[in-house]
Amino acid sequence: xxxxxxxxxxxxxxxxxxxxxxxxxxxxxxxxxxxxxxxxxxxxxxxxxxxxxxxxxxxxxxxxxxxxxxxxxxxxxxxxxxxxxxxxxxxxxxxxxxxxxxxxxxxxxxxxxxxxxxxxxxxxxxxxxxxxxxxxxxxxxxxxxxxxxxxxxxxxxxxxxxxxxxxxxxxxxxxxxxxxxxxxxxxxxxxxxxxxxxxxxxxxxxxxxxxxxxxxxxxxxxxxxxxxxxxxxxxxxxxxxxxxxxxxxxxxxxxxxxxxxxxxxxxxxxxxxxxxxxx
Ligand SMILES: [Zn+2]
Numbered sequence: 001x002x003x004x005x006x007x008x009x010x011x012x013x014x015x016x017x018x019x020x021x022x023x024x025x026x027x028x029x030x031x032x033x034x035x036x037x038x039x040x041x042x043x044x045x046x047x048x049x050x051x052x053x054x055x056x057x058x059x060x061x062x063x064x065x066x067x068x069x070x071x072x073x074x075x076x077x078x079x080x081x082x083x084x085x086x087x088x089x090x091x092x093x094x095x096x097x098x099x100x101x102x103x104x105x106x107x108x109x110x111x112x113x114x115x116x117x118x119x120x121x122x123x124x125x126x127x128x129x130x131x132x133x134x135x136x137x138x139x140x141x142x143x144x145x146x147x148x149x150x151x152x153x154x155x156x157x158x159x160x161x162x163x164x165x166x167x168x169x170x171x172x173x174x175x176x177x178x179x180x181x182x183x184x185x186x187x188x189x190x191x192x193x194x195x196x197x198x199x200x201x202x203x204x205x206x207x208x209x210x211x212x213x214x215x216x217x218x219x220x221x222x223x224x225x226x227x228x229x230x231x232x233x234x235x236x237x238x239x240x241x242x243x244x245x246x247x248x249x250x251x252x253x254x255x256x257x258x259x260x261x262x263x264x265x266x267x268x269x270x271x272x273x274x275x276x277x278x279x
Contacts, residue, residue, distance in 0.1 A: 042271035138174035172210035
């Protein structure tokens with residue numbers, strides 16, 4: 001059901017990469033339309049259920065909190081606070097990803113962030129600390145080394161990453177240069193995975209065994225990459241949607257700039273479990 005609605009919207013709005021490059025606002029509009037349409041369907045379904053549906057433990061994935069240049073992956077600080085309040089109001093208990101994996105039938109919610117964006121330290125950490133909410137940051141080690149195209153205007157350097165660690169955040173790997181692992185040779189994949197882990201050991205004194213796939217869609221990962229991750233010492237690999245994630249990976253629900261209360265509640269309720277952010 002979800003997929004057919006989403007694909008109908010795709011057909012209506014068009015999906016050529018040329019159109020996406022030429023009309024980013026059109027792409028953004030289409031992505032938002034899909035998210036709202038699926039949310040309304042989810043609301044209709046939950047309204048027709050005789051009793052409250054059972055929730056399952058969930059891991060949500062954010063990127064920036066107040067970096068508008070991050071586009072659909074940016075959530076405003078006000079919306080982020082609203083999301084935490086909605087989770088509390090709706091009966092979720094904040095937990096770590098490990099707790100979510102250990103107790104999947106409980107209404108547990110783990111908060112994660114990708115990319116090491118500076119506004120997470122500025123805008124999310126104070127709120128998370130104030131309320132004692134655990135969170136995980138997946139760091140692109142080459143970006144912390146200065147390799148991001150926008151430099152440190154957008155992402156944290158090691159001092160900033162260390163500040164996340166000092167604030168109690170769990171840190172894990174999001175690769176060395178944020179490549180598409182779906183297109184990498186096995187040797188390049190291995191280098192990305194090993195170098196990132198090694199760099200975190202050197203700069204943070206941390207031996208992480210958790211890895212989040214850059215871009216996170218099913219096409220961005222392969223069985224060979226999964227094997228390389230295991231050989232590099234990672235025990236948990238985080239992907240995207242419940243229904244389409246590659247074998248052996250852990251699902252996360254991506255949260256977007258469109259996620260006002262209706263959409264956010266739908267996301268927690270599972271409306272996007274067969275939907276991948278494709279932007
Ligand atoms: Zn990323």
